[in-house]
Amino acid sequence: MRKVFRELKSLDEVRRILESLTIDLDIEEISIFEAYNRVLAEDVYAKCDVPPFDRATMDGFAVKAEDTFLAEEDKPIKLKIVGNVKAGEVPRVEVDRGCAVEISTGAVMPKGANAVVMVEYTTVRDGYVYVYKPVAPMENVASAGSDAMAGELIVRKGKVLSAREIGLIASAGVDRVKVFRKPKVAIISTGDEIVEVGRPLEIGKIYDVNLYMITSKVKECGCLAFPMGVVRDDYLEIKRTVENALKTCDIVITTGSTSAGLGDVIYRVFEELGDVFVHGIAVKPGKPTVIAKTKNKVLFGLPGYPVSALMIFEVVVAPFLRKLTGLEVERNKVKAVLQVKTYSDVGRREFRPVALVKTGKFIAYPFTTYSGSVSTLAKADGFIEIPENVAFLEEGEEVDVILFGDYKPSDLVIIGSHCLGVDLLIELCSVDAKVINVGSTGGLLAVKRGEADLAGTHLLDESGVYNIPFIKRLGLKDVILVKGYEREQGFIVAKGNPKGIRGFEDLLREDVVFINRNPGSGTRVLIDMKLRELAEKLGLSFEEIKKRIKGYDVEAKTHTAVAVAVLMGKADVGVGIRTVADRYGLDFIPLRPEEYDFVVRKDRLGKESVKRFLETLRSDKFKREVRKLKGIRVTERTGEIVEFS
Ligand SMILES: Nc1nc2c(c(=O)[nH]1)N[C@H]1C(S)=C(S)[C@@H](COP(=O)(O)OP(=O)(O)OC[C@H]3O[C@@H](n4cnc5c(N)ncnc54)[C@H](O)[C@@H]3O)O[C@H]1N2
Numbered sequence: 001m002r003k004v005f006r007e008l009k010s011l012d013e014v015r016r017i018l019e020s021l022t023i024d025l026d027i028e029e030i031s032i033f034e035a036y037n038r039v040l041a042e043d044v045y046a047k048c049d050v051p052p053f054d055r056a057t058m059d060g061f062a063v064k065a066e067d068t069f070l071a072e073e074d075k076p077i078k079l080k081i082v083g084n085v086k087a088g089e090v091p092r093v094e095v096d097r098g099c100a101v102e103i104s105t106g107a108v109m110p111k112g113a114n115a116v117v118m119v120e121y122t123t124v125r126d127g128y129v130y131v132y133k134p135v136a137p138m139e140n141v142a143s144a145g146s147d148a149m150a151g152e153l154i155v156r157k158g159k160v161l162s163a164r165e166i167g168l169i170a171s172a173g174v175d176r177v178k179v180f181r182k183p184k185v186a187i188i189s190t191g192d193e194i195v196e197v198g199r200p201l202e203i204g205k206i207y208d209v210n211l212y213m214i215t216s217k218v219k220e221c222g223c224l225a226f227p228m229g230v231v232r233d234d235y236l237e238i239k240r241t242v243e244n245a246l247k248t249c250d251i252v253i254t255t256g257s258t259s260a261g262l263g264d265v266i267y268r269v270f271e272e273l274g275d276v277f278v279h280g281i282a283v284k285p286g287k288p289t290v291i292a293k294t295k296n297k298v299l300f301g302l303p304g305y306p307v308s309a310l311m312i313f314e315v316v317v318a319p320f321l322r323k324l325t326g327l328e329v330e331r332n333k334v335k336a337v338l339q340v341k342t343y344s345d346v347g348r349r350e351f352r353p354v355a356l357v358k359t360g361k362f363i364a365y366p367f368t369t370y371s372g373s374v375s376t377l378a379k380a381d382g383f384i385e386i387p388e389n390v391a392f393l394e395e396g397e398e399v400d401v402i403l404f405g406d407y408k409p410s411d412l413v414i415i416g417s418h419c420l421g422v423d424l425l426i427e428l429c430s431v432d433a434k435v436i437n438v439g440s441t442g443g444l445l446a447v448k449r450g451e452a453d454l455a456g457t458h459l460l461d462e463s464g465v466y467n468i469p470f471i472k473r474l475g476l477k478d479v480i481l482v483k484g485y486e487r488e489q490g491f492i493v494a495k496g497n498p499k500g501i502r503g504f505e506d507l508l509r510e511d512v513v514f515i516n517r518n519p520g521s522g523t524r525v526l527i528d529m530k531l532r533e534l535a536e537k538l539g540l541s542f543e544e545i546k547k548r549i550k551g552y553d554v555e556a557k558t559h560t561a562v563a564v565a566v567l568m569g570k571a572d573v574g575v576g577i578r579t580v581a582d583r584y585g586l587d588f589i590p591l592r593p594e595e596y597d598f599v600v601r602k603d604r605l606g607k608e609s610v611k612r613f614l615e616t617l618r619s620d621k622f623k624r625e626v627r628k629l630k631g632i633r634v635t636e637r638t639g640e641i642v643e644f645s
């Protein structure tokens, strides 16, 4: 019988349990060269005085301070130079009344002297030094032990050693320290479909993401990472690998095979090897997380989806590891304004990756992609937390964004419709650009609000004109349109066009399955325009035509998704750009060119990054390189500025 099954625990409860859990780590002695970011396991005491002697802190003359009291700028006092001491030397002379010894910074103060006059306030003539300014006793002198005294406690046990502590420890003559051993963490990926990067990818397989991603996170938390590779979805194999890992490691992290569909392999393995105390957390993503403990060891079973695995690592595993390694730090947070109304499941705390744009204040763009999207993670600057009892956050609401790392604003912000041509332009102009893909309309609105410097757009109006009607309709002022390039739109079909698709009439055939695009996309406008024309030609209503097309209701959100649907045989035909068809080795039947243009705010035209981007668009280099992306074509209008009122 299972002890627990999907009794979802709240995140707070899971954190509380983990907080009370410790792993005893033994102690090792290491050189201070290796001590950075390690946790001291013993108090460190100074072996000598720091500094070890009274030391001159300035270049000048060691004197008896009382000899200088009457010195004035226009009435210097005169002292006889009786010798000199350099840093590292044992002084061979003493300073008597009326005498001075030339001394360099860091040198031992000669007997009898109690202050140093800086060389700037002296002149030397005929074996005498003339002092123009009095010094007080101990002025420009650091006395022995003033930093630390021999036997003094200088750094306490538990301290995470930074460069500053290591410097202090070195000054006190301590070259080796006792620290806690770094926790050893094994990382295991599971799944029949997962292949280690570097191997060939067969159909149905995907490259491992989690092994590499989680290994990096483990290191970031100051632990020793032991990536153990990919294991098939097989109870015995997974059990054997986890058992093996437990022999040498303190913590084992698996990803995948947590969900009910697979008969809860990880749950069963963990239960066999330890005590499962978390089986499901009321969070999104990452609900199927399993956590168990055995004597002095902890097992984490993270869900397979990379976004889920990473988020659970961030909010559950990382705090636990960082407490062990002493690297615990408050996460960096910024306040931001939420750009769009964001829905969430009530009953689960949701973590939503966001991209940040700074326009005086921070604007947060939530990602709507599902937990499998790895590019989301690379593009996100951080994430927001939506509480369990909240069904949505309003547009404009202030949110806390927990940063993945340090946020650095980009030089160029492009928000709009995704295009491989834009990726190429950015590569060629080598500016630090942030690209947020929210579709053409979203891009125009972002330019209007000033969040984006420019937007890439390809909106076809029913009048047959691209972009300008939309710019006007959406009320964009003080912007210019820069003509971009043409993208060839057409039917994307399987290699060899097995269904013999030639035109929109073919979509009405019984044996043809279509894949549509989302409303609001330029492609959808084109599709509907063509279908209206067809309806007129056949004397049918538009509604009737729509009903007769199999798959009209199935909408893909991107060109790529259309191509993939065709590639996987889910649809026979869709409409998209040639570049994508080409990339997936699919056939392409051209329909008409689409005008992909850039809308730029006038107040950003002087910005270096914007200038570079537009120069690149007009460059010969772009013209040359863009040919490689079949289906994108520069025209004689590329780079032309279109002003309108
Ligand atoms: N019927 C149900 N199905 C699913 C449920 C559920 O409650 N009932 N939960 C869903 C949720 S939520 C999540 S999260 C996942 C968790 O499933 P698993 O932990 O079993 O993960 P897998 O099925 O093995 O993988 C999910 C997904 O991620 C890919 N993956 C796995 N490992 C890796 C890796 N190392 N690198 C890259 N990608 C990886 C895998 O191919 C799958 O596409 O279950 C849902 N289903």
Ligand code: MOO
Pocket: 283, 284, 285, 286, 287, 288, 303, 305, 308, 371
């Ligand atoms: O728990 Mo899953 O992680 O929602 O995607």
